[in-house]
Amino acid sequence: MPTVVRPMTDEELAAFLPRVREAYAEDMVQNAGAEYEKARAKAVADVERLFPGGARSRTYLPKKLIRSDRFQPHRAHALRV
Numbered sequence: 480m481p482t483v484v485r486p487m488t489d490e491e492l493a494a495f496l497p498r499v500r501e502a503y504a505e506d507m508v509q510n511a512g513a514e515y516e517k518a519r520a521k522a523v524a525d526v527e528r529l530f531p532g533g534a535r536s537r538t539y540l541p542k543k544l545i546r547s548d549r550f551q552p553h554r555a556h557a558l559r560v
Contacts, residue, residue, distance in 0.1 A: 483545045492541055496533055500526050 487495060500522045507518035529539050 481546070484542050485545065487541045487543050491543060492530070492535065493533060495541060496526055496530060 500519070503525065504515065504518040504522040507513040507521065508515050511518075513521075530536055535541075
């Protein structure tokens with residue numbers, strides 16, 4: 480099944496960032512032995528540094544992978560960075 484990569488929409492990014500913060504905090508708790516509150520604070524600060532105010536940044540371009548059997552390569556467009 481073909482895979483297409485495209486930039487996340489603003490709505491997708493807004494839904495993605497809270498999940499990233501939570502997963503990052505949980506990872507620090509489970510794999511580094513961090514206390515949850517400290518891990519959560521670090522996750523919030525680090526994600527804010529990458530996406531100030533929840534907005535896109537020039538240093539990190541979140542993408543969405545789409546798998547589809549309806550993908551038509553001749554209609555695909557190159558992504559601008």
